[in-house]
Amino acid sequence: MNETKAKLPAAGRPRSEKSREAVMTAAMNLLRAKGYRELTMEGIAKEAGVGKPTLYRWWPGVPFIVVEALKHNAESEICAPDTGELARDVEQYLQSTCRALTEGSGDIMRSLMAEAQFVPAFADLFRESFISSRRQTLIRILERGAQRGELAKDADHELIADLCYGPIWYRLLNKHTELDDSFVRSLARAAVRA
Amino acid sequence: MNETKAKLPAAGRPRSEKSREAVMTAAMNLLRAKGYRELTMEGIAKEAGVGKPTLYRWWPGVPFIVVEALKHNAESEICAPDTGELARDVEQYLQSTCRALTEGSGDIMRSLMAEAQFVPAFADLFRESFISSRRQTLIRILERGAQRGELAKDADHELIADLCYGPIWYRLLNKHTELDDSFVRSLARAAVRA
Amino acid sequence: MNETKAKLPAAGRPRSEKSREAVMTAAMNLLRAKGYRELTMEGIAKEAGVGKPTLYRWWPGVPFIVVEALKHNAESEICAPDTGELARDVEQYLQSTCRALTEGSGDIMRSLMAEAQFVPAFADLFRESFISSRRQTLIRILERGAQRGELAKDADHELIADLCYGPIWYRLLNKHTELDDSFVRSLARAAVRA
Amino acid sequence: MNETKAKLPAAGRPRSEKSREAVMTAAMNLLRAKGYRELTMEGIAKEAGVGKPTLYRWWPGVPFIVVEALKHNAESEICAPDTGELARDVEQYLQSTCRALTEGSGDIMRSLMAEAQFVPAFADLFRESFISSRRQTLIRILERGAQRGELAKDADHELIADLCYGPIWYRLLNKHTELDDSFVRSLARAAVRA
DNA sequence: TATTAAGCGAGACGGTACGTCTTGTCTTGGA
DNA sequence: TCCAAGACAAGACGTACCGTCTCGCTTAATA
Numbered sequence: 001m002n003e004t005k006a007k008l009p010a011a012g013r014p015r016s017e018k019s020r021e022a023v024m025t026a027a028m029n030l031l032r033a034k035g036y037r038e039l040t041m042e043g044i045a046k047e048a049g050v051g052k053p054t055l056y057r058w059w060p061g062v063p064f065i066v067v068e069a070l071k072h073n074a075e076s077e078i079c080a081p082d083t084g085e086l087a088r089d090v091e092q093y094l095q096s097t098c099r100a101l102t103e104g105s106g107d108i109m110r111s112l113m114a115e116a117q118f119v120p121a122f123a124d125l126f127r128e129s130f131i132s133s134r135r136q137t138l139i140r141i142l143e144r145g146a147q148r149g150e151l152a153k154d155a156d157h158e159l160i161a162d163l164c165y166g167p168i169w170y171r172l173l174n175k176h177t178e179l180d181d182s183f184v185r186s187l188a189r190a191a192v193r194a
Numbered sequence: 195m196n197e198t199k200a201k202l203p204a205a206g207r208p209r210s211e212k213s214r215e216a217v218m219t220a221a222m223n224l225l226r227a228k229g230y231r232e233l234t235m236e237g238i239a240k241e242a243g244v245g246k247p248t249l250y251r252w253w254p255g256v257p258f259i260v261v262e263a264l265k266h267n268a269e270s271e272i273c274a275p276d277t278g279e280l281a282r283d284v285e286q287y288l289q290s291t292c293r294a295l296t297e298g299s300g301d302i303m304r305s306l307m308a309e310a311q312f313v314p315a316f317a318d319l320f321r322e323s324f325i326s327s328r329r330q331t332l333i334r335i336l337e338r339g340a341q342r343g344e345l346a347k348d349a350d351h352e353l354i355a356d357l358c359y360g361p362i363w364y365r366l367l368n369k370h371t372e373l374d375d376s377f378v379r380s381l382a383r384a385a386v387r388a
Numbered sequence: 389m390n391e392t393k394a395k396l397p398a399a400g401r402p403r404s405e406k407s408r409e410a411v412m413t414a415a416m417n418l419l420r421a422k423g424y425r426e427l428t429m430e431g432i433a434k435e436a437g438v439g440k441p442t443l444y445r446w447w448p449g450v451p452f453i454v455v456e457a458l459k460h461n462a463e464s465e466i467c468a469p470d471t472g473e474l475a476r477d478v479e480q481y482l483q484s485t486c487r488a489l490t491e492g493s494g495d496i497m498r499s500l501m502a503e504a505q506f507v508p509a510f511a512d513l514f515r516e517s518f519i520s521s522r523r524q525t526l527i528r529i530l531e532r533g534a535q536r537g538e539l540a541k542d543a544d545h546e547l548i549a550d551l552c553y554g555p556i557w558y559r560l561l562n563k564h565t566e567l568d569d570s571f572v573r574s575l576a577r578a579a580v581r582a
Numbered sequence: 583m584n585e586t587k588a589k590l591p592a593a594g595r596p597r598s599e600k601s602r603e604a605v606m607t608a609a610m611n612l613l614r615a616k617g618y619r620e621l622t623m624e625g626i627a628k629e630a631g632v633g634k635p636t637l638y639r640w641w642p643g644v645p646f647i648v649v650e651a652l653k654h655n656a657e658s659e660i661c662a663p664d665t666g667e668l669a670r671d672v673e674q675y676l677q678s679t680c681r682a683l684t685e686g687s688g689d690i691m692r693s694l695m696a697e698a699q700f701v702p703a704f705a706d707l708f709r710e711s712f713i714s715s716r717r718q719t720l721i722r723i724l725e726r727g728a729q730r731g732e733l734a735k736d737a738d739h740e741l742i743a744d745l746c747y748g749p750i751w752y753r754l755l756n757k758h759t760e761l762d763d764s765f766v767r768s769l770a771r772a773a774v775r776a
Numbered sequence: 777t778a779t780t781a782a783g784c785g786a787g788a789c790g791g792t793a794c795g796t797c798t799t800g801t802c803t804t805g806g807a
Numbered sequence: 808t809c810c811a812a813g814a815c816a817a818g819a820c821g822t823a824c825c826g827t828c829t830c831g832c833t834t835a836a837t838a
Binding site: 441 | 823824825827828833834835836837
Binding site: 778780781782783788793794797798799800803804806 | 838
């Protein structure tokens with residue numbers, strides 16, 4: 001009655017964890033050294049000391065590897081604050097999101113968002129991995145605020161989430177203005193007021 | 195005192211207008227037939243019956259050709275409404291922007307925005323051609339409203355523009371929700387209130 | 389004093405006869421269906437429902453399997469005629485050899501001869517399996533004729549064998565002329581006269 | 583009415599003679615250094631400092647390059663002797679042929695003959711380049727002898743050519759005996775007598 | 777009867793070469 | 808001087824096999 005056994009006959013040599021790790025490491029190293037645009041399946045394979053077919057066996061392309069590598073490297077999730085005051089919660093959460101983007105992985109995120117426009121299969125993964133989860137967290141913050149009566153009863157939480165993340169991504173992608181603290185503060189205030 | 199003439203002694207054969215037109219046409223045809231991702235310098239050259247060096251002489255790459263082709267094909271600019279009421283002006287303007295994106299060139303715009311993330315030189319052209327001009331128009335609408343006293347004196351017009359365009363692009367790129375009329379209405383209201 | 393027993397303690401599972409048969413069958417099927425060039429260890433393993441290591445355990449490569457499969461499938465050897473007249477014996481024997489090549493396994497033989505040029509270890513097996521044995525048979529025919537006085541005492545049987553088989557293989561490999569009956573007749577006559 | 587002009591508009595950049603030479607040289611170097619089996623399109627491209635597409639544009643595969651390289655390198659043709667005596671002419675010609683095979687390009691020839699069995703398109707080139715031309719020369723020798731009455735009037739020159747070259751190739755490919763002088767002498771005598 | 781060592785299928789692994797594709801530069805001759 | 812045509816070096820693409828390896832499961836002779 002072992003379901004795992006039934007589902008996975010585990011025939012054949014098991015996947016090499018060493019190779020997987022080597023690929024993750026190689027991808028991150030190359031990403032830092034050369035940037036996303038220079039990443040190639042061939043380059044990752046060579047850097048990782050891994051055969052190309054092994055790469056293609058487990059990942060359909062470069063961005064899929066990058067997403068997994070990012071998850072693999074992410075020590076901790078950005079956690080949702082809970083100060084008891086909606087505006088402050090939102091501002092703090094957006095603030096930490098923006099800091100992560102400006103100080104760290106902003107360029108990679110821009111590249112992945114761009115790639116998602118070209119590879120529909122990757123668009124799903126990207127949305128699931130980086131967009132939806134953060135929206136969910138923000139929406140949970142909003143719901144907490146709504147329960148406390150800090151938000152109109154008919155407020156559209158989805159819309160508010162778009163009002164928060166939209167301008168951030170818009171600035172990140174267009175680089176017409178910086179993602180500084182005062183911007184985030186205004187943004188959070190405007191979004192909550194809506 | 196023709197400066198152009200002074201700089202270019204106009205020696206030799208002048209640029210072939212026929213070739214330029216052929217490239218524009220070929221680019222638009224291929225764009226419609228195969229989509230942005232399939233566009234290549236090679237393909238455009240062949241379709242246009244033009245040599246590759248001619249392409250590279252006049253454009254640095256595919257997206258530059260596409261931008262010029264789009265401008266070349268655009269019959270009319272989206273003009274700023276002036277109803278005398280700020281909220282209505284903003285809503286109408288965003289509405290027509292969104293319609294253009296959903297009904298027509300949305301996919302191309304997504305692709306160009308993506309390309310801009312990879313090619314910095316193109317990012318400038320893209321921002322100049324499609325982002326800044328529309329922001330300017332929107333900001334002019336806002337200024338008219340401010341003069342009429344419909345907006346707080348210390349309102350940050352740049353921020354409001356981001357609040358308008360951010361969520362639109364965010365939805366366009368992520369495709370998590372549609373860009374329908376009711377969304378635009380709520381968006382316009384929220385932005386003006388901010 | 390069983391040497392085999394001494395060397396191999398015969399511990400463990402004995403070789404699976406079923407697998408061996410499956411490989412032989414698979415090899416012959418693929419050979420007929422796709423031709424020698426398309427034969428791969430991978431393909432044979434899959435067709436036979438056998439693991440690749442099993443293949444490599446018992447055979448060093450594709451041509452070795454093919455030779456064994458051919459032997460396995462060969463119903464009967466071409467037997468040496470004994471009419472009492474040398475010229476007739478030689479002609480009959482060469483005739484049946486050529487028929488076997490033109491009607492049946494000619495293409496496979498060409499392929500194996502070619503493979504033998506690339507894989508020295510296989511060259512030995514090929515010579516032993518298909519070249520030497522037939523030469524021996526022919527030489528035995530010649531010796532019988534010599535004993536009857538139909539051949540000069542100092543005739544070089546090895547040379548005569550080369551004179552017989554050389555042109556046959558030469559035509560088989562180059563395909564510049566057919567291996568028809570009249571050719572074989574002239575060939576046999578010329579060889580015996582030498 | 584320039585036919586050449588009509589057929590070849592000579593549009594575009596002409597073929598680079600430098601690249602062609604580099605490929606020929608690289609192929610010969612690798613052939614000498616590693617042997618035919620190790621020759622790859624990739625290796626030749628790298629050694630020659632030439633792009634792979636350039637190779638594929640001009641040659642369908644490795645053996646085609648090798649044939650051209652061999653022709654390119656061949657200083658002088660083996661010329662037909664004309665001593666006035668058929669048997670001596672034949673023996674001398676076969677002798678020089680065998681010397682060329684044993685001392686020089688024997689292994690390459692074996693490999694090319696083998697390759698010809700696998701690649702039909704190459705079989706034609708190989709036959710045309712190395713088999714037919716030498717047969718023609720031999721047959722011309724035979725015809726001269728026939729005119730002098732040294733050969734029966736009904737002698738089949740094609741058959742005699744096969745009797746000469748067949749055993750040589752047979753020994754070359756099977757390596758069961760050496761291609762020494764005495765063998766060639768006996769061979770020439772037997773062939774002429776036939 | 778229990779042990780145990782080899783054979784087995786499956787299939788992942790590091791490699792290598794394949795033949796194709798696109799890029800951006802170059803080199804022609806004709807306009 | 809510009810144009811079309813197209814060859815060029817470079818190098819990534821995704822695939823096919825190679826021969827080796829690591830699994831967990833038979834299987835039959837031996838202890």
